Amino acid sequence: MSTVLEAHELTVSFGRAEVVCGLSTTIRRGEWVALIGPNGAGKTTTLRALAGLIAFGGIVLLEGRPVATTSRREIARQIAVVPQHPQTPPELTVAEYVLLGRTPHIGYLASETHADRRAAARAIERLALRPFSERPLGSLSGGELQRAVIARALAQEARILLLDEPTSALDLGRQQQALELVDSLRRDDELTVVSAMHDLSLAGQYADRLLLLDHGRVVAEGRASDVLSEATIGAYYGADVRVIHEDGGVFVLPRRAARR
Amino acid sequence: MIAHGEQPALRAASVRARGVPPAWGVCAVLFLLGALLGSLALGPVAIGAGPIAESALAKLPLLHIRSPLSRVEEAIVWQLRAPRVVLAAMVGGMLAIAGSAYQGVFRNPLADPYLLGVAAGAGLGATVAIAYAAGGGEILPLAAFAGAVAGVAAAYALGCAVGGAPGTGILILAGVTVAAFMTALQTFVQQQHSQTLQSVYSWLLGGFDGATWSDVVLIAPYVGVSASILLLHRRVLDVLSLGDDEAASLGLDVRRVRLLIVVAATAGTAAAVSVSGLIGFVGIIVPHTIRLLVSTSYRAVVPLSLVVGAGFLVIADVVARTVMSPAELPIGVVTAFFGAPFFAVVLRRSRTITS
Numbered sequence: 142m143s144t145v146l147e148a149h150e151l152t153v154s155f156g157r158a159e160v161v162c163g164l165s166t167t168i169r170r171g172e173w174v175a176l177i178g179p180n181g182a183g184k185t186t187t188l189r190a191l192a193g194l195i196a197f198g199g200i201v202l203l204e205g206r207p208v209a210t211t212s213r214r215e216i217a218r219q220i221a222v223v224p225q226h227p228q229t230p231p232e233l234t235v236a237e238y239v240l241l242g243r244t245p246h247i248g249y250l251a252s253e254t255h256a257d258r259r260a261a262a263r264a265i266e267r268l269a270l271r272p273f274s275e276r277p278l279g280s281l282s283g284g285e286l287q288r289a290v291i292a293r294a295l296a297q298e299a300r301i302l303l304l305d306e307p308t309s310a311l312d313l314g315r316q317q318q319a320l321e322l323v324d325s326l327r328r329d330d331e332l333t334v335v336s337a338m339h340d341l342s343l344a345g346q347y348a349d350r351l352l353l354l355d356h357g358r359v360v361a362e363g364r365a366s367d368v369l370s371e372a373t374i375g376a377y378y379g380a381d382v383r384v385i386h387e388d389g390g391v392f393v394l395p396r397r398a399a400r401r
Numbered sequence: 402m403i404a405h406g407e408q409p410a411l412r413a414a415s416v417r418a419r420g421v422p423p424a425w426g427v428c429a430v431l432f433l434l435g436a437l438l439g440s441l442a443l444g445p446v447a448i449g450a451g452p453i454a455e456s457a458l459a460k461l462p463l464l465h466i467r468s469p470l471s472r473v474e475e476a477i478v479w480q481l482r483a484p485r486v487v488l489a490a491m492v493g494g495m496l497a498i499a500g501s502a503y504q505g506v507f508r509n510p511l512a513d514p515y516l517l518g519v520a521a522g523a524g525l526g527a528t529v530a531i532a533y534a535a536g537g538g539e540i541l542p543l544a545a546f547a548g549a550v551a552g553v554a555a556a557y558a559l560g561c562a563v564g565g566a567p568g569t570g571i572l573i574l575a576g577v578t579v580a581a582f583m584t585a586l587q588t589f590v591q592q593q594h595s596q597t598l599q600s601v602y603s604w605l606l607g608g609f610d611g612a613t614w615s616d617v618v619l620i621a622p623y624v625g626v627s628a629s630i631l632l633l634h635r636r637v638l639d640v641l642s643l644g645d646d647e648a649a650s651l652g653l654d655v656r657r658v659r660l661l662i663v664v665a666a667t668a669g670t671a672a673a674v675s676v677s678g679l680i681g682f683v684g685i686i687v688p689h690t691i692r693l694l695v696s697t698s699y700r701a702v703v704p705l706s707l708v709v710g711a712g713f714l715v716i717a718d719v720v721a722r723t724v725m726s727p728a729e730l731p732i733g734v735v736t737a738f739f740g741a742p743f744f745a746v747v748l749r750r751s752r753t754i755t756s
Contacts, residue, residue: 194649217652228644232697237418237639244640245652250633259413271411297651 145170145204145301145333146191152198153186153357160186162357163199170300173327173334175348177341177368179378182354184337185225188303191335192220203301217245221294225305225337231279235289238278239264242296264296268322284315291319295326302327304336308343316340320347341393345369353377365391418639420700429705433490433712440486440719441478445726448474485612488620489718489732490711492609492673493683495624497710499666500684501691501702502631505638506662507569513684514553514670517576517663520681521583522552523674528587528601532594541604542619542675548583549671555579557663569645606731607678609718620672627669628707634662638699680714680733682740687713690743 146168153161161183168174176184190197193208193216201208203219221242229238242264243257253261265274268288273281278289287310294302307323308316324347327334338344344351345365353361353368355377361368369391371384385392421429442450448470456468456478468475500513514520526548530541559575591601637658640648645655670684687710691702714732717739721732 189646192650194646213649213654214652217650220650222647222650224647224650228642228647230642230697233639233642234419236416237698240416240418241640241643241651247636249637252636253418255413258416262411262413262416265416266411274411274416 143170144168144202146335147202148187148191148199149202150199151187151190151201153183153190153195154198160357161190161197164354164357164359165199166352166359166362168333168335170333171327171331172350173324173336173348174350174352175344176335176337176352176354177339177344178354178360181356182377183357184354185305186357187354188222188305188335188337192216192222192303194222214245217297217299219299220301220303221297221299223290223294223302223304223307225309227290229278229286229290232277234275234277235270235281235292236261236265236274238289239270239274239292239296242293245297245299260298261292261296264292267295267326268292283310284312284318287311287315287319288322291322291326300331301333301335304334306337306339309339316343323347341369341374342391345391345393369393418636418700419696419698421704422695422701425695425701425705429708429712433708433715436712436715436719437486437490440489440715441482443719443723444477444482446474446477448478453478480614484614484617485609485718486715487617488612488676489609489714491617491620491624492677492680493687493714493717494707494711495628495669495673496680496683497687497706497713498628498631498703499670501688501699501706502634502638502662502666503684504688505641505699505702506659506666507573508642508644509569509573510689511685512573514549514667515679515681515684516573516580517667518552518556518579518583519549519667519670519674520552520679521580521587522555523549523671524605524679525552525583525587525590527604527678528590528597531597531601531604532590542616546671546675549674550667552579552583553663553667553671557660603731604678606733607680608721608729608732609677610722610729612676616676620676623672624669627665627672630665631662631669632703632707634658635699635703638662638703642699678731678733680736682736683710683714686740686743 144167147166149165151161151164152159164187176187178184186195189195191201193201193211203211203216208216239261240253240257243253243261247253247257265271268291270288270292273285278286281289302323304323308319311319320343323334326332336348350363351365351368352359353373360377361373366386369384371382374380374382374393381396381398383394383396385394438450438454441453442448452469455466456470456475458464459466459468470478503512503514504510523545526544526546527541530544534540556572556576556579559579560572563571563575591598637653640651640653641658649655688702688706691705691709695701695705717732717735721730721735724730
């Protein structure tokens, strides 16, 4: 598999605080990489740097080209970002919102072509949003809204999908559905997925590879069965957990210390 | 969850962004035409709107219509009233479209060019011209224009100096700071030349008294270019409504886009202000009325602001020159008198939307 995205000694500082310090990794086409780690570990900042949305030190290469010197439009044609808290203007319809995803393909002052409408229609179909296409975003439930945001990213027709906590606002069933959906999109369209995730069990089940960050550094990397151990999670999350290996999956259960 | 069933696939043609709803577009144009015609007809000499319309058509080539107006009436309509009406329409359209663009670029419902230093800068420029150049004369519009542009430029520079990449909040604070400073200078100059108080004051309140075709020609290029640039950015303004970060991830160079829109809106507003004085509230109430009645999408708000703003200021000017005829009310008084209560309603409503 070929490399699509790589970071060498990626460093991001806000003022004096180094939020990401010397992160290096290589992401291959079609891979799903999950960034895990406690709050403040630098997951979101890493995603934003990979997409070239913030200034950083070190090098990020997108298909071999430095992100820092690639135009915003060119990056947007290859990387779609689903933020944790997307702005969803309540009066915009789903169709209008998904169409905005075509922005990197539309001339700066031009308007959408038929091809853009077709791509948006495909994305809406793909996420089963057809009954909602004329509905304003403000009238959607959390799960429907999440699908609309993913549809917008899909309409962008980028090969790389960066997801920041894609399931944090969803209930248990919707979480699974959303991740299954991302996985099927990844397989069908050969997308590469990089996601920041809180839920370690879900991260372990869906991602090919986990990157455990702590204080802006990669402290563990590999398959779920290697990274998710009771000792590691205890050390970096300060959490008391049981890790269960079952059906080829790894499940992390929080455990309350026995009361005396 | 990806089930298609028996339904036909979603047709691409049905996936579209709403622009200006046709009915609203027609209403807005009729509103403007009615305002223009009514404004030409109203005045000390009664001339019917019908004959004026005929006289206007007579000016078009190839139609072979004879104007029913006498030569004196022709002169009253086309040399006295028309430049004033056209100027009011251009200024109103410009203030409203610039306000709508500023609100989009700063994602702030209260933003308009006045807030970022246009008003204070133009006021300072005009006051200096009136005080030091014997009443201003020819120099006044130029000084007001220069002051307005300098005000926004200073605010932008200050915003950049603070944060490197000025966020929307920083820029507005910088604008308020610059405006306070320029207002202090303006007040000082005014105090030092108290004999000019009357003319400075009446300029600040704005008006179209004594407008000529040369005023129209003077600002037409600025207003034309500026309004065209803003109209072309209506889709981009919708992208910006997703926030700087998401707009950037969709491929926009947010800083450059913001600067371009601010420059265009500022230049047009500065030109408008230079011939009309400071007419408040148009840039706020017109775009917000459209948001409340029609749509919040900039594809509707931007073009409708231009048309409705033009009509609104033409009507305000009719009120200003007829209510106390032969005396004139400053048009700023008229727009604020209607604008302030309306603005209160908008504020109430925007609080219920955001909370």
